[in-house]
Amino acid sequence: MAEITRKRTGEFLRELFAILLASPTGLPAREALHQLAARVTLSPYEADNYESGGRRFEKIVRFATVDCVKAGWLIKEKGTWSVTDEGRQALVTFPEPDTFYRRAVKLYAEWKASQPNADTSDTLAGVFKPADEVSDDLDTSAKAVSVTFDEAEEQAWSEISTYLRAMNPFEFQDLVADLLRAMSYHVSWVSPPGKDGGVDILAWPDPLGTRPPRIKVQVKRQQQAVSVDGLRSFMAVLGDDDVGLFVCTGGFTKDAEYEARTQEKRRVTLINLDKLFDLWVEHYERLTDHARRRLPLRPIRFLSPLT
Numbered sequence: 501m502a503e504i505t506r507k508r509t510g511e512f513l514r515e516l517f518a519i520l521l522a523s524p525t526g527l528p529a530r531e532a533l534h535q536l537a538a539r540v541t542l543s544p545y546e547a548d549n550y551e552s553g554g555r556r557f558e559k560i561v562r563f564a565t566v567d568c569v570k571a572g573w574l575i576k577e578k579g580t581w582s583v584t585d586e587g588r589q590a591l592v593t594f595p596e597p598d599t600f601y602r603r604a605v606k607l608y609a610e611w612k613a614s615q616p617n618a619d620t621s622d623t624l625a626g627v628f629k630p631a632d633e634v635s636d637d638l639d640t641s642a643k644a645v646s647v648t649f650d651e652a653e654e655q656a657w658s659e660i661s662t663y664l665r666a667m668n669p670f671e672f673q674d675l676v677a678d679l680l681r682a683m684s685y686h687v688s689w690v691s692p693p694g695k696d697g698g699v700d701i702l703a704w705p706d707p708l709g710t711r712p713p714r715i716k717v718q719v720k721r722q723q724q725a726v727s728v729d730g731l732r733s734f735m736a737v738l739g740d741d742d743v744g745l746f747v748c749t750g751g752f753t754k755d756a757e758y759e760a761r762t763q764e765k766r767r768v769t770l771i772n773l774d775k776l777f778d779l780w781v782e783h784y785e786r787l788t789d790h791a792r793r794r795l796p797l798r799p800i801r802f803l804s805p806l807t
Contacts, residue, residue, distance in 0.1 A: 503545045506605075509564050510597025513604070515539055516561060517573075517583050517591055524754075526575070526582030529654050533558050562650065564601065566643045571607035578661075578774060579654030646805035661773055664795070665721065665749050671794065672721045676747050676776070677701050678791035682783040685715060698737040713743040713767070720748040726770075728755040735766045744768035747776060 519535050520527055527535075537557060546557040565581070568574040573587030594600040664672065670693060677687045680703050688709055689702040701717035704710075718734045720726060726748045738744045744766065746752075751772040752760075760768050771779070780787075780795060 503543075504560055505598075506601050507598040509560060510599075510601035512536065512540065512557075512561050513564055513568065514591065514597055514600055516565075517587060520574075520581055520583045521588065521591075523582075526577075526580045528658070529562075529576070529579050529581050529650070532581050533561060536561065559647070562647045563643050564604070566646045567601070567604040567608040569646075570611040571604045573604065576650055576653075578657040579650075642805070645803050648802075649805050652800075652802070660777060660795075664773060664777070665723070667721060667794075669719075669721045672749075673700050673719045675780075675791075675794045676717060676719050677703075678787060678794065679776070679780055679783065680715075680717070681788075682786040682791065683779070684786075698734055712741045714739070714741060715743050715745060717745040717747065720746075720750070722748065722750045725751045725753045726756050727753050728759050731756040731759055731768070731770075735763070735768055738766045738768065740765075742767070745771060747771045749773045749776075 516532060516536050519532055519539070542557050546560070548556050550556055550559060565574055565576070568587065569576060571586070571590070573584055573590050575582050575584055590600065590603065594603050667675070673690060677690050680687055680701065685703040685705065686707045686709070687701060687703045691700045698718060699716045700719040701715075703715040703717065705713070705715075716738060726746065731746065731752070734744060734746055746760075746768060748771075752770050757770060760770050781797065784792070784797060
């Protein structure tokens with residue numbers, strides 16, 4: 501007798517999508533799974549752990565989300581899961597859990613068949629078996645690689661983001677200045693402790709500061725997102741020939757992002773924690789040894805899932 505069916509997996513997925521849709525910016529995977537576990541009644545089998553480690557319920561959901569990602573219904577980025585417009589539509593189009601998951605599996609199969617050197621011998625971890633069951637032999641599937649990759653990325657980003665958010669504010673400010681130097685900008689001033697008049701860093705395209713634009717940077721190491729009023733306060737200190745960079749670990753509200761995107765008189769770029777980290781990685785080789793010690797990174801190579 502099958503312990504977990506397509507229908508049951510579809511129930512998990514539809515409830516997961518409902519949780520994610522309630523959070524427009526998505527949720528960290530662990531938080532989403534925690535909320536899902538609280539909203540469904542797990543059988544003893546689902547709540548049990550695998551011998552290799554990890555609760556069976558979480559593995560079932562994680563493996564099923566691989567189908568959803570390849571179906572274009574779900575996005576995973578730095579451990580955060582969010583539902584796409586296609587995923588939102590799929591919830592409406594396929595209201596039955598069974599058909600919802602079957603459609604995701606079909607789209608995954610189509611994606612897999614389109615890959616170079618596609619091998620159909622391990623068809624979808626057993627989900628196309630005649631019986632209405634999902635194979636429990638999860639570790640033999642190519643999906644195991646995707647799940648391992650996702651979990652590694654989640655763990656890494658959790659540690660990195662926690663580290664940056666806990667950094668001393670002035671150390672974090674120096675980190676941003678170091679990044680600008682690695683990007684070939686010339687930092688002429690970094691605010692010392694105390695009132696800064698709304699500007700934390702000044703930089704120029706050339707060493708003497710003779711060529712515009714002058715770059716004014718405000719750096720905020722805080723949990724809450726910057727509001728549109730906070731952004732306008734920063735834009736008030738920008739001159740006609742200035743470019744503004746606003747760096748905030750807490751990100752920016754939708755209104756603030758819209759304001760920056762549609763601004764005609766003031767040029768301003770918003771940099772959240774994700775973007776800051778991506779820039780740090782991109783320019784890591786150009787950082788000085790002293791700068792790298794502020795946020796030291798070491799790549800670890802392991803088998804990557806197909807993209």
